[in-house]
Amino acid sequence: MHKHSLKIALTLVVLYVFAISIQPVEAKTDWKQFSANLEKALQTHNLGLQQSAMFLVIKYGDKLDVRGALSDVMKLYQTNKDAKTRELALLTIYRMDREKAMELLNKEPEEDGDFKAFINKRMDIYLSMN
Numbered sequence: 001m002h003k004h005s006l007k008i009a010l011t012l013v014v015l016y017v018f019a020i021s022i023q024p025v026e027a028k029t030d031w032k033q034f035s036a037n038l039e040k041a042l043q044t045h046n047l048g049l050q051q052s053a054m055f056l057v058i059k060y061g062d063k064l065d066v067r068g069a070l071s072d073v074m075k076l077y078q079t080n081k082d083a084k085t086r087e088l089a090l091l092t093i094y095r096m097d098r099e100k101a102m103e104l105l106n107k108e109p110e111e112d113g114d115f116k117a118f119i120n121k122r123m124d125i126y127l128s129m130n
Helices: 002-027 031-042 047-063 067-079 083-096 098-107 115-128
Strands: none
Touching: 031 047, 031 067, 047 067, 047 083, 067 083, 067 098, 083 098, 083 115
C-alpha cells in the first residue's frame, strides 16, 4: 500500500510541475508580435502556412489582433475548393469578426439553417483539439 501511495504522490508532483511549466509560456508571449507574424502568414500564398496560422487564430483569437488579414482569409473561404480549408477559414473569420462570418453564412445557407450553432459547434471542436 505504501508503494502505491508513493507512486500516486510522485505522479501528482510530476503533473503539478508540468502544469506550472506550461503556464508561464503563454503569460510571457508577446501577443502583438505573435499577431503580426500570424497576419503575415495568413497573407502568404502558402496554404500549409495559412492553415497553421488559421488554427492558431482560432485557438488564441481572444488575445490576437489579426484583422489586417481578414480579407485574405475571406478570399480563402470564398475561393478554395477544399471543404475543410473553407471550414477552417470560416471559423477563423468567425474568431476575427463574428458579424462578417454571419454575413457570409447568410449568403450561403446550411441545410439545417442554424448557422450560429454550426459555427459554435465547430469552434468547440477545434478549441478542444489543443
